[in-house]
Amino acid sequence: MKKYMKYSAFAIVAVLLLAIAGCGKDNSDGAGGKDEFPKKAITLISPTSAGGGTDAAARALAADVEKHLGQPVGVVNKPGGSGSVGMTEGANANPDGYTATMVIAELTMLEHMGVSSLNQDQMKAVAMINLDPAALTVPADAPYDTLDGFIAYAKAHPGELNVGNAGSGSIWHVAAESLAKNAGIELNHVPFEGAAPAVTALVGGHVDAVTVSPAEVKTHLDAGTLKTLAVMSDKRSDIIPDVPTFTEAGLESETIATWRGITVPKDTPDEIVAILEDAFLKAAKEENFQKFMSSNGLGIELKSSKEFTSFMDENYNYYKEMFAELGLSGK
C-alpha cells in the first residue's frame, strides 16, 4: 500500500512539473505582439442539443481547427428557444475571442418570429461553413416527375396536397410557403418537430411532399422510395447533381437554405477575428472535414467574414418581408 502511495506521489509531482513547464513555454512563446492569441482553450457554443447535424458539424470542425489555433477547442451545447438561448449567450460572452458560436440560419429569423430580439447585428461574423438549400421531394410513385407536373397537379387539386415541414416558422416552412406563393398554388402545410419526422411521414405516405434539404432525404433517394423534383437554390446540389434547380425547372425562386457559420461577440477586436477566420477556413478546407460533411450529406459553402456579414444582412431583410407577408410574425 505504501509503495503505491509513493508511486502515485511521484506521478502527481511529475504531472504538476509537466504542467508548470507547459505554462512556462506558453508564456515565453507568446511574449510579444498580437500573435499571442489564442493563449488558452476556446469554447465553441452549439445552440442545439447533442446529436443533431449542427452539433455534429461543430464537433468535427472543433477537432480540426485545434491544429491551426494551437489550443484545444471545446464544444458546449446550449440548446433551447430555436437556438436563441445558445446564440444569445454567445453574443453576450466576453468579446475576447475565447467564446465563439456556431450560429444557424435562425439567427436572422428569431426577431421576425417574435421569439427573441437577437439578430446578426449583435455578433461579428468569422466565417460561414455550410449551406443546404431546400428541395421539393415527393414519393417515388407520385403521379408527377417534374416541378411543372407538381404545380399542375396542385392547381387541379387546390389545398389537397399535404406538405410536411420542420415546424411552423422553420426555414423549411418558409420554403414551402415561398413555393406556393411563386407558383400561385394552394398547399396544406403540416408542421412536424424537425425535418426527420416529416421525412418519415413522407416515406410512410402520410404527407404528399416535403421541402427539406437534400441531405435529409438522401437515404431514401438512394433506396428509391422518394424522388426530388427540384432544388431551391441558384446552383445544383452536390449530393444530387442530376436534379435541376427551381429556375432551371421553370419557376423563378430565391435561394432558401439553412446555413451554419462561426461568429464571436460584436466587440471582439478585428485582429482576433482575422486569426479565427483564417483557422476556421483552413480547417474547413481540409480533407478530414470535407469527408465528414459529405458522408453526412452536408453541403460545404465557405464565406469569409466580410461575405458572411453581408449574407446574413440579406437573409435578415428577406425573412423580415417573408414573415410579414406570410403572417408568421409573432409580433
Place this chain on the structure above:
Amino acid sequence: MNLLLEGLVNVFQWEVLLFLTFGTILGIIIGSLPGLTSTMGVALMLPLTFGMEPVPGILLLIGVYFGSVYGGSLTAILINTPGTPASAATVMDGYPLTQKGQAHKALTISTLSCAIGGIISVLVLILVAPQLASFALKFSAPESFALALFGLSIVSSIAGKSIVKGLMAGTLGLLIATIGLDPIGGFPRFTFGMPEMTTGIGFIPIMIGLFALSEAFKSMEDIFVEKRVNVVIEKVKLKWVEFKGLIGTILRSAGIGTFTGMIPGAGADIAAFVAYNEAKRFAKNKDEFGKGDMRGVAAPEAAGNSVTGGAMIPLLTLGIPGDAVTAVLLGALMVQGLQPGPMLFESNGPIVYTLFVGMLLANVLLLVFGLLGIRFFTKVLLIPKTILTPLIIMLCVVGAYSLGNNYFDVVVMFIAGVVGYFFKKFEIPASPVILGLILGPMMESNLRRALVMSQGDLSIFYTRPITVVLLSIAVITLFTPLFTKKIMKNS
C-alpha cells in the same frame, strides 16, 4: 445463418471486444448519473469513432446506448433517482424494495430483465426486421396521438391509493407541458418573455427534482436522529421460484418494448410505463404494486431495454431514426459509409450481422457486469445519510446543469424538489407528473397535426384501424380501476 457465424467470428477479435466492453461500462456509468442521457452519451462518444473501423466504432456506440438504458435503473432502485427517463417507472417499485432491505434482489431482477428484454429485442431485429418495419411506417399522427392517449390513461393505474390525487398530478404535468412554443402554430405560450422557456420546461430537471431532490430533503428530516445506516441490506437473493413467476411479465414487457421502440417518436420512457401498467393489469394480486412488487421492477426494466433492439428496426431497414439516440447512430453509420435502408443488408451483409452479434453480446455483457457489480452497487446504501444526502443533492445540481449547461434547469430542478417534498407529505404520487410531461406534448402535437392533415375532419380518428384499437384500449384502461372498485364494493 452463415452470415451470423461470420459475424460471430468478426466480433471475437480483441479490438472489437475491447471497445464493446468499454462502451458498455461507460454506458452504465453515464446512465446512472442523472442528467446524462443515453443520447448525450452516444453523441459525446461519436467523434471518437470517426477514425475507427466501422465495426468497433459502431459497437462502441451501441455499448454506450445499451449500457446507459440499463445504468439508469441502478440509481432509480438504490437512491430513488432515475438516471435516465427510461427508469422513471422503475422507481415506483424498485425503491420500495430497497427500503424493505431487498436492494440486492431488486437489482438482480432489474439486471436479468434488462438482459433478457434486450436479447429478445435483438432476436426480433435479426429474424423479422423487414416484415415489422413496414408496420412501423403505418404510424402517423393519428396513431401517435392514440398511443399517447393510451399512455396517459395509465395514470389511473399508477396513481396509488387515491385516483383523484393521481389525476391531479397528471394534470399538473400536462399543464407544465403546455409551456413553450406551440408545437403547430409556433406561438410562444406562458413564456413570460424568457428565451429559456420557449422550448418548454424539460422533464428531466423536473424528474430529478421530484424524485431525487425531494427524497434528499425528506432524509434531512431525520438526519440527526438516525445516525446509523439508513436501510439494512438483507442478503436475500432472488429465488428460482420467484424468477419463474416473473418470466411471463418479462416476456410480455419485452414484446411491448420492442414494439414501442419500432414506432417513430416513442421511446423507452413510454414503453416502461406501458409495460408497468400491463404487468399490473395481468396480475392477480395488485395490492403490492407501488409498495415493492417484483413484477413492478421486472416489467419496466425489460421493456425499457428491449426498446433498444426495436428502435434499430426502422433505423437499419428504412433509414428512419425513431428517436434522438438512433438519430445519432444514423450519423455514425453514414460517416462509416454504411447507408441504412433496404440496401444495407445486401451491400453490407457481413457488417450488419457482425453488428447484430455485437448487440447480443452487449446484452450478455450487461448481465455479467450487472450481476458482478450488485455487491458493489449496494454498498451505496452503507454510506451514512449525513454523507449520502449532500452527495445526492450535488448530483442533482450537476445533473440538471449538465443537461443544457444552463442554470435555468437547476432552478427548475430545485422548484420541482420543493414541490416533490410536499407531494410526499400529502401522499400525492410523482410519477403521473412525469407521464403528463412526456406524453402531453406528444399527444397535443399529434392531435393537431392529424387535424391539419385531415383538414379538420374528425373521421381520421375512427377510420384507421390502429388508431381505433389504441383509442379503445385507452378508454378501457382509464375506466377499469373505477369499475373494479365498484364491483368489489358491491360483492
